[in-house]
Amino acid sequence: MEESEVYEILTGVFHDVFMRNDIVLRPGLTAADVPGWDSFKQIEIVLAAQQHFGFRFSTKELDGLERLDDLVKLIVAKTKA
């Protein structure tokens, strides 16, 4: 899967998690940029992404996430593995 496609799917995930359509994803996005993105929402994003992509993120993989593009790159790598 290419990055652009992952961004598209993740946009849907974010809209589902935050129940709004105006969140625009960009590589540098962090929790500080989106109102309401707390540790619970973080887990919801991860769980919803797992459901969408059909694989689990390991504890170590999740520990490495800081910005949105960390997650995107991780997903791209996992889809190609």
Place this chain on the structure above:
Amino acid sequence: MVSTPVLYWLPGAPEFRDRLAAFRARPSWDLAVALANSRLDFLATNALDEANRQAFPNGPGQEIAGDTIRLAILGSSTVAHLHAGIRVAALRRGLFVSTYEANYGQYWQELQDKGSMLHRFQPTAVLFTLDAYHLLAGVNPSWQAQDADVALAELCGHIECCWTCAREAFHCPILHQTPLPVFPALLGNNEHRLPGSRSWLIQQLNMRLREMSDHARVELMAVDDRAAQDGVRVWHDPALWHRTKQEISPVVTPVYGELVGRLLAAARGRSAKCMVLDLDNTVWGGVIGDDGMDGIVLGQGSALGEAFLSVQRYAKELTQRGVILAVCSKNDEANALEAFEKHPEMVLRREDISSFVVNWNDKATNLRIVARELNIGLDALVFVDDNPFERDLVRRELPMVAVPEVPDDPALVPQCLADAGYFESLSITQEDRTRTQQYSSNRERVALQAAATDLSSYLRSLEMQLLWRRFDRVGLKRTVQLINKTNQFNLTTRRYSEDDVVAIMDDDRAFALQLRLLDKFGDNGIIGIVIGRIQSEDVLLIDTWLMSCRVLGRQVELATLNLVAGQARSLGAERLIGEYLPTSKNGMVRDHYSNYGFSMLESKPDGASRWVLELAKFTPVDNFIEVREG
């Protein structure tokens, strides 16, 4: 990846986000209830909860007075993600729940400290959710059996202590979530041979909780059973446990909340009472009108025929625990009856069906007839039909009727009905076991009534006897059930727990009667409850007066009033005070006290009223019921 359990018996939620936006723009409680009655995942559940709390921070107001619950969640680990699922499950039933959670890991301290936020919250229901890691923290696999026994006993003692504390402080229903069996085995198949195994101990604890909860009158919320069906690994994610200390995975919180919601509803008498079955392709294969009795698919020798039998058997078993069955089908009645009376493979027989409505009218009209015949609310009905068109029509016309999305394959229908939990019940009484029999006697009474030339001769011919007794331990379960289930003929709708009822028994300033009605067709069981309280020297307040609608129109009210007046006099009272507190369901008794000769003392803007009867002026009214103690 494992598949996530969902509320699969609920209809899907097309365009959920648009409908939620519409709700935000123009909030309506009914729309919120409708949205909650669709198959929402955890994200949609959270979103609906958030929107509904913004729209109705204090509940919907007057219209469902008495349906507000303050639930305290007392957990040993993270529970913040559980609230939304619980609140939405309550909303699904038209109930409003506000929740409180104890500070992280502080459930015990908050219970003990009378000044804590928990005590100030004054819960009307408590949910304990103590996770397996917390409960078995000190366990060691090197233990001998004796060490394990002592540890288990201590643990049970601790849990019982929590229950007692909560009960004494709050006098409210207590729910206890069973811990999930999260521990990997150490020995394997014969894990029980290692007394200090956490995996084995949690199983033992869960067995022990069953006995303890019966004894302590605590309602279990059996997520261990649920997880045994769905898979523990769906319910509990060890990686999440390490990261967030969530025992329950957020993805299953709609199901978790649903289990809590149905317990809260059951405790308030809001579980469904009657399952209404379609016939063709629901209880047998094929169309009886076209295929004839010989042509329908039912019974041994065919996989499909056996699958339909399993549906019938499940329905039959439900009647044996108190669920009423009805039939609502588009057919010629004679054809349908023939199958019930003559088909050798039928498990369900005509006498199992308390209301049999078979004609060519639309199903919404016929469901109204079923509810009227059985004297129950439409919201007590569950309508089972294989035809999506009929299901849809009933949902649109009668949104209060539960209509499960039953699977196309009849083999899967019984489990679907069980999973949907419409008939959740906290106890089983003798009345439950014989309910269908009582309804069938009712049919004979109706036949007699039709034959009798006038009402008095009918009532006389019934040879009724009203047996009264003070509340006692033997009748306790049924007393509590009636107090918490009766909605229509109920003057005050005061709900009392078993503890409250025991307290009333022990209170020498209260007098509390259970009433049983016998007639020539049999025993109707306990059908009425009256609780009086001596207010001052000469005044007796009727705190509770309720009656099962099964015996309406048979002068039981009259005989009861004579009885209460007589009892009050013997206690030295000179007047009776009665109250009417309106709810959405008890309109039928609005004029009860005025009909029976009470004078109005007070009438409030919300429709509540108080009434008085001077006993000196009261003469017992003649009726056809013999009243005696027994």
